[in-house]
Amino acid sequence: MTTIAKTIVATGASSGLGFESVKQLLQQPQPYKFIIGAQDLQTTRAAYDKVQYNATTHSVSILPLDLTDLRTVKSFAQRTLENLNKDKLDILFLNAGMNKAAKGPGLKGSPWCEAYLVNHLSQHYLTQLLREKLSASHSRIVVVSSGLIRSVKEDDIEAFRSNLKADSGANGFAVYHASKFIQFLGAHWWRRQLGTSTTVLAVSPGFVVGTGLGRHLDFKPNLDNIPDKSTVEEGAKNLLRAFDQTNFPEDPEQIFLTSWGEWWSKDVYWLSLDKRLQDQWCPTKEDIEKEAGIAS
Numbered sequence: 018m019t020t021i022a023k024t025i026v027a028t029g030a031s032s033g034l035g036f037e038s039v040k041q042l043l044q045q046p047q048p049y050k051f052i053i054g055a056q057d058l059q060t061t062r063a064a065y066d067k068v069q070y071n072a073t074t075h076s077v078s079i080l081p082l083d084l085t086d087l088r089t090v091k092s093f094a095q096r097t098l099e100n101l102n103k104d105k106l107d108i109l110f111l112n113a114g115m116n117k118a119a120k121g122p123g124l125k126g127s128p129w130c131e132a133y134l135v136n137h138l139s140q141h142y143l144t145q146l147l148r149e150k151l152s153a154s155h156s157r158i159v160v161v162s163s164g165l166i167r168s169v170k171e172d173d174i175e176a177f178r179s180n181l182k183a184d185s186g187a188n189g190f191a192v193y194h195a196s197k198f199i200q201f202l203g204a205h206w207w208r209r210q211l212g213t214s215t216t217v218l219a220v221s222p223g224f225v226v227g228t229g230l231g232r233h234l235d236f237k238p239n240l241d242n243i244p245d246k247s248t249v250e251e252g253a254k255n256l257l258r259a260f261d262q263t264n265f266p267e268d269p270e271q272i273f274l275t276s277w278g279e280w281w282s283k284d285v286y287w288l289s290l291d292k293r294l295q296d297q298w299c300p301t302k303e304d305i306e307k308e309a310g311i312a313s
Contacts, residue, residue: 020046020047020048021048022048022049022050022074022075022076023047023048023049023050023107023108024049024050024051024052024101024104024105024106024107024108025039025042025049025050025051025052025107025108025109025110026051026052026053026054026097026106026108026109026110026147027039027051027052027053027054027110027112028054028082028084028110028111028112028113028140028143029111029112029113029114029161030051030053030054030055030110030112031053031055031056031057031060031061031064032064033249034112034161034222034249034252034253034256035110035112035113035161036064037249037250037252037253038110038112038253038256038257039051039053039065039077040068040253041250041253041254041257042257042260043068043070043075043077044070046074048074048075049074049075049076050075050076050078050104051075051076051077051078052078052080052097052100052101053077053078053079053080054079054080054081054082054084054093055079055080055081055082056081056082056083056084058079058081061079062079065077065079078100080093080096080097080100081093084113084134084135084139084140085124085125085127085131085134085135085139086124086125087125087127087134087138087139087142087305087306087309087311088125088309088311090139090142090143090146091142091146091306091311093143094143094146094147095146097147098147098150101150105154105155105156106147106150106151106154106156107154107156107157108156108157108158108159108260109143109144109147109151109156109157109158109159110159110161111140111143111144111158111159111160111161112159112161112256113135113136113139113140114135114136114161114197115131115132115135115136115193116132116189116190116192116193117130117131117132117189117192117193118186118187118188118189118192119131119132119133119180119181119182119183119184119185119186119187119192120184120186121183121184122183122184123182123183123184124183125309126309126310127183127309128182128183128308129181129182129183130181130182130183130184130185130187130192132189132192132193132196133181133192133195133196133199136193136196136197136199136200137196137199137200137203137298138305140200140203141200141203141299141300141305142302142305144158144203144207145301145302145305146302148211148302151211151214151215152211152214152215153214155214155215156215156216157215157216157217157218157259157260158204158207158211158215158216158217158218159218159220159256159259159260160200160201160203160204160217160218160219160220161219161220161221161222161256162197162200162201162204162219162220162221162273163193163197163221164221164223164224164275164276165193165194165197166194166197166198166201166286166289167285167286168194169194169195169198169288170288171288173194173195174288174294176191176195177195177198177199177298180192180195181195181196181199198288198289199298201219201273201286201289202289202294202295202298202299203295203298203299204217204218204219204272205270205272205289205290205295206295206296206298206299207299208269208270208272209292209295216265217272218259218262218265218272218273218274219272219273219274220255220256220258220259220273220274220276221255221273221274221275221276222247222252222253222255222256222276223247223251223252223255223276223277224247247276252276255276255277255278258274258278259274262274265280266280268283270283270290271283273285273286
């Protein structure tokens, strides 16, 4: 009997953890159909051409996507829906991430810094654009989060809006902490919005070295004394647990899957449960388009 292919739409799968996650799935007998958004199509295609996989079982489509330009997010969503046609969208894999200081003007006229666009706003907008398909498909949304969200304090939240603005001068770590926490607020918001029609969870790969996440930092951190650091291969395996996880907590707000395969208790991230904050940082599709000047 022929096994139906699972369809995965992915961001941040051109290199690092995302690429390795797709690569590992391409080695499995379960058929997969991948639709991958990439800024550099030629390099991404060349990378996947080097992966040994059964092309009669799996398919990999690479479409243009620049998460710093909301116009390309919109066109990527449109092309993705055309590609899917009547097929289900099984998993939306939101893996793109950036650690970069908020220096310089906003790209494409955006009032926001580049890392905030990549880590939250553009991927939130993509989810908005795919919303009907996600609901109809009873999809799973896998948000690649970070254990750093637990280090955010109440006093930090007031500075988010100013720090995440373009050219705010906020350093890379401040921007990364804030934008990843807001991304997690978004995971809660989508769980509330989509209800039982989808499964929404956040997952941590652990502290992974060699991903390129820190390539924009202006210093080289010392990683020698970090006992729990993981390789890219191990981090990808941690992420893939979220793809077929069936053992969910009874509490619907308990959505963070750790790198060791356990669910964090809510007291670890209680700040993110504030529905007012979730609503504040999860704008509607119309509001995003209006601010970006791309309203239909």
